[in-house]
Amino acid sequence: MSSPLEQFQIEPIVPFDVAGVNLAYTNSALWMTLASLGAGALLVASARDGKLVPGRLQSIGELMYEFIATMVRDNVGNAGKKYFPFFFTLFSFVLFGNLFGLIPGGFTFTSHIAVTFGMALTIFVVITIIGIAKHGTHFFALFFPSGAPLVTAPVLIPIEIISYMARPISLSIRLFANMTVGHIILKIFAGFVISLGAFLLVPGIVPFAILVGLVGLEIFIAALHAYIFTILSCIYLNDAIHLH
Amino acid sequence: MPQLDHTWFASQIFWLFVIFAIFYFVLSKLVLPKLGAAIEGREKRIEGDLARAGSLKGESDAMIATYEKALAESRAKAQAVRAETEAKLAKEAAAKSAELNAALADKIKAAETRIGQARKDALSNVESLAAEIAVEAARKIAGLTVSEADARAAARG
Known part of the structure; x- marks a missing residue:
């Protein structure tokens, strides 16, 4: 039986290098493409008619639109309006990446720290730049809560800086770890099904039943972590725009 | 753990940026x-419909008020006409009954006069009869001749 970690193995499909840097088109990139194409096709089809009374397809797009619009409005306020398309794209990208990863034989690009950290770090850097552009040096007041006694500064400021710097790390590890662990568990239970006899009533049916439940749980976790990733990004943006 | 194999870090991040950028472009331009617009159009439509319903309700309220007013006016008019007619009828009836009463009183008076006359006549008849009987009785019983005038005075007592 193959290792449960084998599913995370990256295989090059179209290898190429730019100035000695390996930028091969891999199975990870392929599933990124498929997830984006799937989400894009669904959403384009959903937005096509723009009917007064939406059908099922249009409702999917509108529900996602309203969901993210409400999230951005509630967490960032009116200043967040212009970042709405970004958050919508981020949510769709992570959500469909997680969901497409659950297709048997598929590849979960969100279970790779390089991808999640790439997203989290980019968001972190851009949000920090937005904050500095908006507030100038006053932005660094973020590291010292207003109203705290000045004596506490030597302790508070390093803590605040560390907690701020830890944001992209916690954001990326949360998604990566959840996806990885979920898929490892699925793989292990799937292995039990095969090794105990998949189509014998007992005992193969037991891990099979558990596996069915776990897939449902993983679908929920896929949606939940897309939501968490997006809402935390919103909250970080809000901190940068409105400070404390 | 394949996730920590840095051979593919650059490639993953590169394709992440490329694909995310295209996805962002498609969503923000096409979707x-x-x-x-669909959501906003629906909200506008609903708002417009609500506003129209409100103005229509206002109109119908005004219409109802006008109708009620007309109804009240005509009711008042009808009341007035009725009161006027009643008063007129009462006056006429009073006049007629007064006239009738007067006529009846005249008739009663005439009848009383007539009755009085008849009684007087009857009484005088009785007087002369009594006198005559007295004169005759006196003559026959006592052999006296009594003048009729004395007999009449005696009968009158």
Whole structure:
């Protein structure tokens, strides 16, 4: 039986290098493409008619639109309006990446720290730049809560800086770890099904039943972590725009 | 753990940026404006419909008020006409009954006069009869001749 970690193995499909840097088109990139194409096709089809009374397809797009619009409005306020398309794209990208990863034989690009950290770090850097552009040096007041006694500064400021710097790390590890662990568990239970006899009533049916439940749980976790990733990004943006 | 194999870090991040950028472009140009327009259009439509319903309700309220007013006016008019007619009828009836009463009183008076006359006549008849009987009785019984005038005075007592 193959290792449960084998599913995370990256295989090059179209290898190429730019100035000695390996930028091969891999199975990870392929599933990124498929997830984006799937989400894009669904959403384009959903937005096509723009009917007064939406059908099922249009409702999917509108529900996602309203969901993210409400999230951005509630967490960032009116200043967040212009970042709405970004958050919508981020949510769709992570959500469909997680969901497409659950297709048997598929590849979960969100279970790779390089991808999640790439997203989290980019968001972190851009949000920090937005904050500095908006507030100038006053932005660094973020590291010292207003109203705290000045004596506490030597302790508070390093803590605040560390907690701020830890944001992209916690954001990326949360998604990566959840996806990885979920898929490892699925793989292990799937292995039990095969090794105990998949189509014998007992005992193969037991891990099979558990596996069915776990897939449902993983679908929920896929949606939940897309939501968490997006809402935390919103909250970080809000901190940068409105400070404390 | 394949996730920590740095051979593929650059490739993953590169394709992440490329694919995310294309995805962002497609969503922000092709999807979100249309979805937003559909949602906003629906909200506008609902608002417009509500406003129209409100103004129609106002109109119908005004119409009802006008109708009620007309109804009240005609009711008042009818009341007035009735009161006037009643008063007129009462006056006429009073006049007629007064006239009738007067006529009846005249008739009663005439009848009383007539009755009085008849009684007087009857009484005088009785007087002369009594006198005559007295004169005759006196003559026959006592052999006296009594003048009729004395007999009449005696009968009158």
